[in-house]
Amino acid sequence: MHLPKPLALALALSATLLSAASQAATAQPAVVIVHGAFADGSDWAKVVPLLQDRGIAVTVVQNPLTSLADDVAATQRVLNNQDGDVVLVGHSWGGTVISQAGTDDKVRGLVYVAAFAPNPGQATGELYGGYPTAPGSSQIAADKNGYLYLTAQGMANDFAQDLPPAQTAVMSATQGPIRAAAFEERTSVAAWQQKPSWYIVASDDRMIVPQMQRDFAKKIGAQTTELAASHVPQQSRPEDVAKVILQAVQESQARAGK
Incomplete structure (x- = not known):
């Protein structure tokens, strides 16, 4: 049977639109x-790659x-x-960055990995108040340009002590290296106040004390996973970190009705 040309074009257009809608409905963040x-x-x-x-x-x-x-x-x-x-992930200092940038309308969820989670108007450097000094802080040094870097000893013993020396x-x-003044800059918003959050606590962290991380997770109402890892669980426990991010992706997709 041959359909009239206008009807055939209309049906083809409808099929294309339905296909696009179906693809959009199943798209992952x-x-x-x-x-x-x-x-x-x-x-x-x-x-x-995971x-x-x-x-x-x-x-x-x-x-x-x-x-x-x-x-x-x-x-x-x-x-x-x-x-x-988008699911936006931040590690360490990156937690301050995603707390500010995460208010973007595309962001559906936030994942903090051994990360700072400041309130609006807080500077990252203020967040250490009331907590024991992190062991790795003694290995942070300043260069001649006003930037901070971590010594080789600090990288091996405090930042990533669960990774091989090579x-x-x-x-x-x-x-x-990070410009020292960055830790004095204040956020103006806190995306975690608006967006669902996940937090990975690194229980062997020697850069951001674990209790601070637990307190951040509680404050922001995050779904929390604790891993026996150094400051870089993405390096020493990549499968476990990927699992939390996948959970955030899946739950963000479900919340959006996709």
Whole structure:
């Protein structure tokens, strides 16, 4: 049977629209990851393929670590390039960045990995008040340009003490120093007040004391997972970190009715 040409075109257009709607309904949120200080995007090299194997689009922001404003801007540029929903992940200093940048309308959930979670108007440097001094803080040194870096000893013994020396040597060489003044910059918002959050506590952390992390998780009402890991569980426990991010993706997708 031959349909009239206008009717055939209408049916074809309807089928195309239905197919597009079906694809949109099943699309998973993308994952955008914000690395911390004394690191770069390669810090997430073990987790990224685990997410990609599940069909999730992943982008790791390369933070300049020059200021909170600059790191938020770098994250915002990546968010602008996403076509749909996003789960935003932040490690350490990256937690401050996603707390500010995560108010973007595309962001459906936040995952904090051994990360800071400041209130609106707080500076990251203020968050240590009332807690024991982290052992690794003694290994943070300043260079001649006003940037902070972690000594090789600190990388091996405090930042990533559960990784082999050959790996921590590379991490020390590729680390991103952070401008010291960044820790004095105040957030203006807290995305965790608006968005569902997940938190991974690293119970063997020597950079951000674990009790501080537990208190952050409680404050922001996060679904919390505790891992026996150093400050970089994404390096020493990548499967477990990926599992939490996948949970955030799936639950964010369900909340959106997709």
